[in-house]
Every structure is written in structure tokens, then in C-alpha cells.
Amino acid sequence: MNKETDVKNYFRERLIEWYEPGDRPMPWKESKNIYHIWLSEIMLQQTRVDQMLPYFERFVKRFPDVHSLAEAVEDEVLKYWEGLGYYRRARNLHKAAGLIAERAEGDAPQSMKEWMELPGVGPYTAAAITSFAYGQPNAVLDGNVFRVLARFFGLDVPIDTSQGKIVFSKLANRLICQKKPALYNQAIMDFGATVCKPANPLCSSCPLSDQCLARLGNLIAELPLRSRLPNKKKWKITYCHLHDHHNLLLVRRPSEGVWGGLYELPAFSGKREMAKWMRDIFDLKLPGTADPVRIRHELTHRQIEAEVFSVRVKKLKEVKKESCVLVSSKMLPKFALHSLMKKYFAIFTSD
Ligand code: SF4
Incomplete structure (x- = not known):
């Protein structure tokens, strides 16, 4: 086994060891209900878990499955989304529910590719749904994952360029645990959200610290790199x-x-x-x-x-x-x- 493989194994294993499912209760994960997983992933885009939970519960009470959502009028769907912001998510969810309901037997898509054909479902959401619901080894890549990978592997490719997206996506898919993809995906996202945070990461208690290139090279504040700052x-x-x-x-x-x-x-x-x-x-x-x-x-x-x-x-x-x-x-x-x-x-x- 070469050094590169050793580092990847170290990263994957330490991360899984660190993760303790149950720290952050997520009711939709245990059920393996695809509709719940999909809805939660859409709600969690731009929203924290504790903020979205009451919305999730109210939403599934009124729209318990994809068919009830597909049959609802858009105004009512938006009303149940009110306060969560980024309303395009709700409109796309509603449209996508209509498309799923029209499929033969109303079955949800299986592959990442099929999920990405639905409005509002990008690579991140498709990877999350297919790994959490079906156990497919598709790596998620959100802001937390970009940050963890950029820092640990000392990657100085800007994350907002097409080259950066390819580099990070390839690395993420090589790292994912083939046996426990859902657990690994959840672990790396939680690790980015709670340990390798954007500001003041918890390096002194970090299980990856002895091989983290950003820490060893004093580059934590610089990584991940961006090519431009958002101009409002x-x-x-x-x-x-x-x-x-x-x-x-x-x-x-x-x-x-x-x-x-x-x-x-x-x-x-x-x-x-x-x-x-x-x-x-x-x-x-x-x-x-x-x-x-x-x-x-x-x-x-x-x-x-x-x-x-x-x-x-x-x-x-x-x-x-x-x-x-x-x-x-x-x-x-x-x-x-x-x-x-x-x-x-x-x-x-x-x-
Ligand atoms: S040592 Fe610090 S920068 Fe490196 S992975 Fe851990 S928390 Fe992140």
C-alpha cells in the first residue's frame, strides 16, 4: 500500500470512528422513507437542522407523501414553506413531485442521474438521497465537505471553478466508504459543521490533526480557496x-x-x-x-x-x-x- 492510499484510509477510518450517529437526531434518516429524505435534503439547503425540523414536521403532516404534494396547489405549498426562505426550493419540489407522480407506479427515481433530471436536484442532493436511501456510494460535496477536504489534503485549487469542482469531486468519490456510504457522507458533513468549522476550527481536539496539511502548514485561514468574492x-x-x-x-x-x-x-x-x-x-x-x-x-x-x-x-x-x-x-x-x-x-x- 502506498503513502497516498494510507492517508486516504486514515482519513476515512478516523472520520467514521469519530462519528457517532444519534448526536444530531434526524427522524427522516432512520425511516429510509425516500420522500422524507428528499424533502429534508431540499429543506436543509441553506437552512440549519434545528431551524428546519419544525417546518419538516408540519410539512409532512399536511403532505404525507409525494402524491399529496403533487396534488396540492402551489400557493398552499408556499404557505407551508413560509419562513424557510429560498422559495424556489419549494416550487421545484412541488414540480418534481408532479413529475414523480406521473412516473409508472409513481416510483421515485433510483440513480443519481435520474434524480438530477428533476427540478431543484443538483449533484449534492442526488448524492445525498441515493446514498442515504439506497446505500449507493455517491459522495456528497457541500460547503462543509469542500472545506474539510481542502484543509486536510492542503488543496489550493479554488472551489468555485470548474477545475476545482472536478478535482474535489474525484477526490470525494475516491474517499467514500464503499461499505457504509451513508454513514461516511453524514460523518464528513457533520465533521465540517461541528469540528472543521469555517472560523475557529477545533484543531486541538480534531481526530485528523496529526496528518492535516492545513494545520501542519499553517494554512487553515487560507483554505478553501475561492477565485472571487461574491459581489452583491x-x-x-x-x-x-x-x-x-x-x-x-x-x-x-x-x-x-x-x-x-x-x-x-x-x-x-x-x-x-x-x-x-x-x-x-x-x-x-x-x-x-x-x-x-x-x-x-x-x-x-x-x-x-x-x-x-x-x-x-x-x-x-x-x-x-x-x-x-x-x-x-x-x-x-x-x-x-x-x-x-x-x-x-x-x-x-x-x-
Ligand atoms: S486539524 Fe483543524 S483544519 Fe485540520 S481537519 Fe482538523 S479541524 Fe480541520
């Missing part, structure tokens, strides 16, 4: 909170794009455009003294600066526009609002 786009939005004593107007956003399918107040590119809309549709003039509520909000790729004008009228009329709905204030909690809108209504109702 700035986005300015003007909202009009037009309301009377009982009602307000909401608009459903288009299904695709940011906050797709969620509800918000009528939105404009600026105050002038909003004033024209108020004049043309409602014959209203925005008072010169109107003072908006200003909200800053961060999304993964955007930095939003929103201003919200609250305009109270005597009697609000319905607008004949497909995406515009007249909503009674009491019914507002029934609508799936996006995170920025929730921030605004929390401010508005606390005043």
Missing part, C-alpha cells in the same frame, strides 16, 4: 402600502425569479412611478410630506434598499389586474409573504 447587486424598490380601515392591496410575484410566487405590496422602481400608478388607477395624489419606512434587506446575491409608503384611503377599490388582490387585514397571515414584507408588516403593526 444593489436593488432599490419602492412599495405602496395602500389601505383603508379593513383592506389592503397585495400582488403575487411572478413564479420565476426572486421571491417567486410570494405576495408583496405593489412594487415600483421609484416614487415617481408609484405616484403615477396611484393617480391613474385610484385618482389619488401622494402627499408631498409622505415619509416612507426604509428597510435594508440582504439576500444571497442582492442587497435591497426598500422604501414603503403607507397611504390610507377612505375606501379601497379592487384592481382588475390578475396578480393584484384586495385582502382584508385579518386575512393577511394566510398569505405567503416574503421576508422583506414580513419585516415591514412587523414594523407597521408595532407602530
Whole structure:
């Protein structure tokens, strides 16, 4: 056995020895229920386990299997997702459920390739599902795994390049334990989340420390390498909170794009455009003294600066526009609002 193989064996064995399943209870794992595993993997993208658990439980209570999810209307699915963010995940999950339900006998796909043909399922999710549900030796590669591999093996290939993805993917698939792929995948992800953390990794108690190249070479802070830093786009939005004593107007956003399918107040590119809309549709003039509520909000790729004008009228009329709905204030909690809108209504109702 050569040195390279020895190091890989050391890495794999120490990691599996370190891992103690049960430290982090994950109800969907024990059941081997493919729908539960798939749903949990989608919910866990961008969300921590403790945050997603109550959502998972509520979701499976209402949509206990892929068929009940496929038959539901998108608005209801989004409502059950409300608060988890990244709503594209919910829309893709719903679409994918429809596609699975249409398959012969409604069976879930078996291979990674088939899973990746479904909307919202990339290589990471497909590897996780097929290893956890079917025991296939497909290595997961998420931010935690990239970090652990880059540090332990001292890899200085940027992880956000196509070359980096190939290098890391090949290494990850050579390392995976063929006999216990699910256990290994879970171990490496948990290890990255709890020991080899982005900041202040626990090197002094790390079971891999005596062969970790980043630690030996003092490169922990530098690895993993990235070719570029995310540059957030700035986005300015003007909202009009037009309301009377009982009602307000909401608009459903288009299904695709940011906050797709969620509800918000009528939105404009600026105050002038909003004033024209108020004049043309409602014959209203925005008072010169109107003072908006200003909200800053961060999304993964955007930095939003929103201003919200609250305009109270005597009697609000319905607008004949497909995406515009007249909503009674009491019914507002029934609508799936996006995170920025929730921030605004929390401010508005606390005043
Ligand atoms: S020694 Fe430190 S950097 Fe290396 S794998 Fe362990 S926790 Fe990560």
C-alpha cells in the first residue's frame, strides 16, 4: 500500500470512528422513507437542522407523501414553506413531485442521474438521497465537505471553478466508504459543521490533526480557496402600502425569479412611478410630506434598499389586474409573504 492510499484510509477510518450517529437526531434518516429524505435534503439547503425540523414536521403532516404534494396547489405549498426562505426550493419540489407522480407506479427515481433530471436536484442532493436511501456510494460535496477536504489534503485549487469542482469531486468519490456510504457522507458533513468549522476550527481536539496539511502548514485561514468574492447587486424598490380601515392591496410575484410566487405590496422602481400608478388607477395624489419606512434587506446575491409608503384611503377599490388582490387585514397571515414584507408588516403593526 502506498503513502497516498494510507492517508486516504486514515482519513476515512478516523472520520467514521469519530462519528457517532444519534448526536444530531434526524427522524427522516432512520425511516429510509425516500420522500422524507428528499424533502429534508431540499429543506436543509441553506437552512440549519434545528431551524428546519419544525417546518419538516408540519410539512409532512399536511403532505404525507409525494402524491399529496403533487396534488396540492402551489400557493398552499408556499404557505407551508413560509419562513424557510429560498422559495424556489419549494416550487421545484412541488414540480418534481408532479413529475414523480406521473412516473409508472409513481416510483421515485433510483440513480443519481435520474434524480438530477428533476427540478431543484443538483449533484449534492442526488448524492445525498441515493446514498442515504439506497446505500449507493455517491459522495456528497457541500460547503462543509469542500472545506474539510481542502484543509486536510492542503488543496489550493479554488472551489468555485470548474477545475476545482472536478478535482474535489474525484477526490470525494475516491474517499467514500464503499461499505457504509451513508454513514461516511453524514460523518464528513457533520465533521465540517461541528469540528472543521469555517472560523475557529477545533484543531486541538480534531481526530485528523496529526496528518492535516492545513494545520501542519499553517494554512487553515487560507483554505478553501475561492477565485472571487461574491459581489452583491444593489436593488432599490419602492412599495405602496395602500389601505383603508379593513383592506389592503397585495400582488403575487411572478413564479420565476426572486421571491417567486410570494405576495408583496405593489412594487415600483421609484416614487415617481408609484405616484403615477396611484393617480391613474385610484385618482389619488401622494402627499408631498409622505415619509416612507426604509428597510435594508440582504439576500444571497442582492442587497435591497426598500422604501414603503403607507397611504390610507377612505375606501379601497379592487384592481382588475390578475396578480393584484384586495385582502382584508385579518386575512393577511394566510398569505405567503416574503421576508422583506414580513419585516415591514412587523414594523407597521408595532407602530
Ligand atoms: S486539524 Fe483543524 S483544519 Fe485540520 S481537519 Fe482538523 S479541524 Fe480541520
